[in-house]
Amino acid sequence: xxxxxxxxxxxxxxxxxxxxxxxxxxxxxxxxxxxxxxxxxxxxxxxxxxxxxxxxxxxxxxxxxxxxxxxxxxxxxxxxxxxxxxxxxxxxxxxxxxxxxxxxxxxxxxxxxxxxxxxxxxxxxxxxxxxxxxxxxxxxxxxxxxxxxxxxxxxxxxxxxxxxxxxxxxxxxxxxxxxxxxxxxxxxxxxxxxxxxxxxxxxxxxxxxxxxxxxxxxxxxxxxxxxxxxxxxxxxxxxxxxxxxxxxxxxxxxxxxxxxxxxxxxxxxxxxxxxxxxxxxxxxxxxxxxxxxxxxxxxxxxxxxxxxxxxxxxxxxxxxxxxxxxxxxxxxxxxxxxxxxxxxxxxxxxxxxxxxxxxxxxxxxxxxxxxxxxxxxxxxxxxxxxxxxxxxxxxxxxxxxxxxxxxxxxxxxxxxxxxxxxxxxxxxxxxxxxxxxxxxxxxxxxxxxxxxxxxxxxxxxxxxxxxxxxxxxxxxxxxxxxxxxxxxxxxxxxxxxxxxxxxxxxxxxxxxxxxxxxxxxxxxxxxxxxxxxxxxxxxxxxxxxxxxxxxxxxxxxxxxxxxxxxxxxxxxxxxxxxxxxxxxxxxxxxxxxxxxxxxxxxxxxxxxxxxxxxxxxxxxxxxxxxxxxxxxxxxxxxxxxxxxxxxxxxxxxxxxxxxxxxxxx
Amino acid sequence: xxxxxxxxxxxxxxxxxxxxxxxxxxxxxxxxxxxxxxxxxxxxxxxxxxxxxxxxxxxxxxxxxxxxxxxxxxxxxxxxxxxxxxxxxxxxxxxxxxxxxxxxxxxxxxxxxxxxxxxxxxxxxxxxxxxxxxxxxxxxxxxxxxxxxxxxxxxxx
Numbered sequence: 001x002x003x004x005x006x007x008x009x010x011x012x013x014x015x016x017x018x019x020x021x022x023x024x025x026x027x028x029x030x031x032x033x034x035x036x037x038x039x040x041x042x043x044x045x046x047x048x049x050x051x052x053x054x055x056x057x058x059x060x061x062x063x064x065x066x067x068x069x070x071x072x073x074x075x076x077x078x079x080x081x082x083x084x085x086x087x088x089x090x091x092x093x094x095x096x097x098x099x100x101x102x103x104x105x106x107x108x109x110x111x112x113x114x115x116x117x118x119x120x121x122x123x124x125x126x127x128x129x130x131x132x133x134x135x136x137x138x139x140x141x142x143x144x145x146x147x148x149x150x151x152x153x154x155x156x157x158x159x160x161x162x163x164x165x166x167x168x169x170x171x172x173x174x175x176x177x178x179x180x181x182x183x184x185x186x187x188x189x190x191x192x193x194x195x196x197x198x199x200x201x202x203x204x205x206x207x208x209x210x211x212x213x214x215x216x217x218x219x220x221x222x223x224x225x226x227x228x229x230x231x232x233x234x235x236x237x238x239x240x241x242x243x244x245x246x247x248x249x250x251x252x253x254x255x256x257x258x259x260x261x262x263x264x265x266x267x268x269x270x271x272x273x274x275x276x277x278x279x280x281x282x283x284x285x286x287x288x289x290x291x292x293x294x295x296x297x298x299x300x301x302x303x304x305x306x307x308x309x310x311x312x313x314x315x316x317x318x319x320x321x322x323x324x325x326x327x328x329x330x331x332x333x334x335x336x337x338x339x340x341x342x343x344x345x346x347x348x349x350x351x352x353x354x355x356x357x358x359x360x361x362x363x364x365x366x367x368x369x370x371x372x373x374x375x376x377x378x379x380x381x382x383x384x385x386x387x388x389x390x391x392x393x394x395x396x397x398x399x400x401x402x403x404x405x406x407x408x409x410x411x412x413x414x415x416x417x418x419x420x421x422x423x424x425x426x427x428x429x430x431x432x433x434x435x436x437x438x439x440x441x442x443x444x445x446x447x448x449x450x451x452x453x454x455x456x457x458x459x460x461x462x463x464x465x466x467x468x469x470x471x472x473x474x475x476x477x478x479x480x481x482x483x484x485x486x487x488x489x490x491x492x493x494x495x496x497x498x499x500x501x502x503x504x505x506x507x508x509x510x511x512x513x514x515x516x517x518x519x520x521x522x523x524x525x526x527x528x529x530x531x532x533x534x535x536x537x538x539x540x541x542x543x544x545x546x547x548x549x550x551x552x553x554x555x556x557x558x559x560x561x562x563x564x565x566x567x568x569x570x571x572x573x574x575x576x577x578x579x580x581x582x583x584x585x586x587x588x589x590x591x592x593x594x595x596x597x598x599x600x601x602x603x604x605x606x607x608x609x610x611x612x613x614x615x616x617x618x619x620x621x622x623x624x625x626x627x628x629x630x631x632x633x634x635x636x637x638x639x640x641x642x643x644x645x646x647x648x649x650x651x652x653x654x655x656x657x658x659x660x661x662x663x664x665x
Numbered sequence: 666x667x668x669x670x671x672x673x674x675x676x677x678x679x680x681x682x683x684x685x686x687x688x689x690x691x692x693x694x695x696x697x698x699x700x701x702x703x704x705x706x707x708x709x710x711x712x713x714x715x716x717x718x719x720x721x722x723x724x725x726x727x728x729x730x731x732x733x734x735x736x737x738x739x740x741x742x743x744x745x746x747x748x749x750x751x752x753x754x755x756x757x758x759x760x761x762x763x764x765x766x767x768x769x770x771x772x773x774x775x776x777x778x779x780x781x782x783x784x785x786x787x788x789x790x791x792x793x794x795x796x797x798x799x800x801x802x803x804x805x806x807x808x809x810x811x812x813x814x815x816x817x818x819x820x821x822x
Contacts, residue, residue, distance in 0.1 A: 236757075342668070345675060353676065357683035364687050372695075383702040383800075385720060387771075390698035394690045518756045520737050570760075579760040598757035607737050607757045 003068050006056035007147040013049035013104075014137040016042055020107075020130030024123035028197075036123035043111040043126050046133065047104040054101045057146050058088050067154045070094060070146045076160035076575050078546040086171040087161040092295065092311075093146035095174055099291070100136050102175070102182040107133065110186055110211070117207060124193035125186075132185055135318045143311045160575035163547070169229030177222030177249060181287040183215020184252060187259065188284035191277045192326060195333040200277060205267035208280065210634040212263060213492075216256045217630025220499075223249050224623035232583055237516070237594050237611045239619055240507075242391040247370040248290035251363055255283040258359035261352050269349060269414060274334040275356070281326045286363070288319045293370075344416035351409030355402065362398045366391065396450060403457030403504060406497065407433075407464035429467050433460040444513045444614065454508030461501040465494055492633025499625025506618025515612040522604045530612035532593050533557045539597070539606065547571040549582075552606075554595050556586055568597045592616050700771060704801030708774065709748035715774045721750060721782075722769035722798045730764055743768065743780075745805035754782040761787040767798040 020042040027035025057070070061084045066072040074091040075084055089095040107129040114122050140146070164170075190208040194200045226249065231239045240246060259279040266276045292315040343349040369386045377383055411417075411425050437456040441447050472490075475482030519527045526535045535555045542551035549571040556563040566584030573580065583596040591614045598607030702720045703713040713719055726749055729742035737756055741764075742749040752770055762768060762785060772782035 343672075345672075353679060357679055361683045361687035364684075365691055368691055368695075385700045385702070386695065387698045387700055387718075390694045393694045393698075394687075397690065518737055520735075581760055596757075599762075601732060601737070602734060609757055 002056055003060060003065070003147040003149060006053045007145060009049045009053040009056065010137060010141055013046055013053065014134065014141060016046045016049065017130050017133040017137055020046060021127050021134055025127045028120050028123050033119065036119050039123045039126040040111040042130070043107045047108040050101050050104040054097055057094060057097060058085065061085065061088050064158070066158050067149050067151060069148045069150045072150055072155050072158045074158065074161055076158040076546070078575070079161060079166070080545065082171065083161060083166050089174050090161045090165050090170065093140070093144045096136070096140050096144055096295065097146055098174065099178050099182060100133065100140060102178045103129070103133055103136065103185060106182055106186055114207070120197065121193055124196055125189045128189035128192045129185060139314050139318065143314055160573070163571070163573040163576065163578060163580050164233060167229065167233050169225055169233060173222060173225040173229055176218055176225055180215050180219025180222050181252060181290060183211065183218055184256060184284045184287050186211040186215065187280045191280035192329065195277060195329050198333055200273040202267050202270050205263050205276065209263045209267060210639050212256065212260055213630045213634050216253070216260055217627040219249070219253050219256060220623045220630070221627045223253060224620045228620050231616070232585055236581070236596060236609065237583065237613065239616065242369070242388050244370045245294050247366050248293045251366055252283050252286040252290060254359050254363040254366065255279060255286055258356045259283050261355050265349055265352050269343065271343065271349060272353070277334060278330060281330060285319065285323045288322055292316060292319050343414070346412070346417045346419050346422070348409065348412040348414045348417070351405060351412050354405050355409065358398050358402045358405070362395060365394045365398070396454070399504065400453045400457045403461050403500070407460040410464045410468045410497070429460070429463045433463045436463070444509065448512050451508055451512035454504060458501040458505035458508065462498055465497045469494055487636055489633045489636035492629040492636070495629030495632060496626050499622040499629060501622070502618045502625055503622030506615045506622060509615040510613050510619070513614050517610045518598070519608050519610060520601060520605055521608045527610060529593065529610040531558060532563065532612060534595060534610055536608065542569070544571070546575065547573045550597065552584070552597050554584060556593050563593070566595045568595045570597050587617060589617060590615060704804065705743055705745045705748045705750045706805055708750045708780070713774050715776060718771065718773055720769055720771050721752070721780055722767065723801055724798070725762070725764050725766055725768055727764045743770070745801045747805040750780050752780045752782050754785055758785055759787045769798065
């Protein structure tokens with residue numbers, strides 16, 4: 001009986017979402033305050049019912065209720081409880097429900113944390129969020145009901161969760177990613193609300209900024225978790241495949257990064273307004289595009305659970321409605337906005353503009369590479385694939401250019417920067433970076449042009465960041481006082497840029513100096529990978545809770561000193577009968593040694609993959625820095641000012657308190 | 666020129682420059698990195714170019730997998746049940762590689778009609794059939810194999 005309650009809760013939530021998208025808007029049009037005031041309680045109610053539905057589905061998983069088709073298809077009584085829990089979003093219907101739960105959560109968060117906003121604005125923002133929720137609730141209720149039953153023939157046991165997904169990475173990766181995807185809906189809603197009442201001002205930018213930053217931080221974490229998961233769980237040590245599904249998450253990240261920076265200019269200087277609004281619309285549309293690509297079955301991959309054309313059509317329609325209606329609104333309202341502030345041709349504004357150009361170019365590149373084969377295939381013009389080299393050759397120069405500009409941009413000032421002054425300012429950081437990069441080249445033994453460019457960009461960004469921090473923290477009362485005087489949003493920026501540098505360094509070094517060897521080994525054999533010697537000791541059988549495995553033992557030594565003992569496995573899962581490779585990894589801050597067992601070649605010989613991966617952890621460490629920076633930035637004092645903020649006209653010429661760093665420039 | 670106009674001009678020029686760079690890089694990289702798919706019948710008919718990186722796919726023919734006992738070299742035939750192509754590969758085959766399974770291989774054709782693969786893909790799910798392979802089989806059998814794969818009826822078709 002209770003699964004039907006879940007569906008009932010979803011239908012009630014749909015009713016509330018419809019009310020939420022209509023009533024407050026009607027209130028703003030007719031000027032009736034009491035109608036606008038419905039926005040907050042409706043958001044809360046919406047969240048309660050969606051949470052109820054999600055709770056009921058989780059309950060069905062935890063008690064192994066295989067009468068629910070979705071549970072029967074994605075769970076099994078042998079699964080440990082935590083995988084039963086994460087299996088809730090291990091399939092199409094459940095992950096969509098999680099998406100909607102996140103959306104309702106963000107809506108509620110906006111309702112709760114936006115007390116300072118004018119009532120009209122909050123009514124409009126929440127109404128837009130309500131509209132998005134209506135679309136997705138309709139989608140789940142009409143095409144992907146997670147509460148469908150298999151009655152009266154209830155299966156004795158479930159078909160099990162795909163073994164690839166039985167992993168800690170999967171417990172956390174989708175929720176983080178969805179927090180990011182869905183979080184951009186808030187920036188989108190703010191942009192639409194601003195367009196509706198024609199008030200694209202600094203106050204609007206200030207309100208959208210923290211929401212955008214949080215969503216971006218979650219998305220960074222989600223992407224990094226996915227990459228980390230692919231690295232150790234897909235078994236072969238790759239960390240980014242330029243797979244369309246990965247690209248689908250990278251697209252909103254790239255344009256979201258552009259949006260974050262453009263919002264900063266709009267808030268500080270009151271320029272780029274139309275551009276910022278457009279970016280907000282584009283970023284959320286790319287989130288929707290990502291959802292469409294992954295969920296519609298257009299792509300076949302681990303992520304594409306279902307391939308029901310009806311679902312694809314529905315999602316495409318949702319995407320089209322969102323994009324077209326918001327662009328139409330944009331076309332009618334954006335030209336109303338006038339730019340008042342002036343800025344010179346060498347200024348922080350220009351650097352941030354260039355940052356946006358590069359990021360948008362990168363977004364376009366990834367989009368072309370991802371969609372081109374799909375479009376051709378759809379038009380029946382042949383099947384082709386665009387390989388990794390395409391993305392590597394086009395993306396890397398843009399990434400390096402972004403890094404180089406970023407280093408210079410850190411020193412630049414709002415309005416006008418003197419070229420000669422900037423040149424002198426950059427001289428020393430430039431020299432330090434060149435020396436440091438050369439040292440890195442020597443350590444890793446060998447100069448390679450792209451490795452040099454990538455490392456230089458990374459070193460340059462971090463040197464410039466620290467240099468700037470040193471400059472800014474100069475104070476008569478001592479260094480410590482100067483450091484403490486900097487705002488949290490400034491430190492957020494420092495962390496974010498350092499994170500980018502760390503990720504760039506990791507990506508460059510591991511792709512240029514990593515070693516990968518496939519060898520044939522029998523127990524007793526040794527092989528070298530880099531400076532490490534790997535000895536194959538033995539391989540035997542092991543039984544896990546829901547799998548059997550061939551369990552290898554390898555000794556890793558460096559110059560005769562033991563480093564670690566690795567146990568790569570080949571698992572065969574009992575229910576779905578598929579084979580999974582579990583790599584043995586000795587992880588470290590500066591290098592990973594990676595052993596994976598391939599197929600059995602003869603009675604005593606195995607194909608073994610050995611890898612030496614320098615700085616591979618930096619890839620994910622950098623994204624932790626970036627996310628931490630994002631969270632730190634929104635903890636800034638100016639977002640928590642108690643007094644009622646009256647929307648200042650056009651450009652905010654007076655920077656708020658607690659923003660010394662940026663105000664100084 | 667009016668300063669605001671000038672500013673706008675600069676912005677527009679920047680944007681155009683960015684777009685030009687992006688388009689240039691894209692077409693340059695695209696030209697080199699498009700991998701077309703050929704099925705075994707097309708390859709046997711000589712439609713596939715020699716020494717150009719392409720993708721080929723089909724079913725791994727039963728009893729065709731030959732392993733070199735001394736190295737990681739392996740040979741197998743890929744078939745669409747009309748024609749078959751000999752594939753040569755050195756390295757670790759994916760977990761789901763097996764005789765009678767659908768695979769897609771990336772590599773180059775040699776002069777003597779062998780396909781030297783540098784990458785062999787078999788997907789994550791045993792029920793999964795690469796859409797290209799499903800299509801190739803369907804073509805080769807004149808539609809008889811249509812029901813061979815329930816998974817490939819994606820919106821991409």
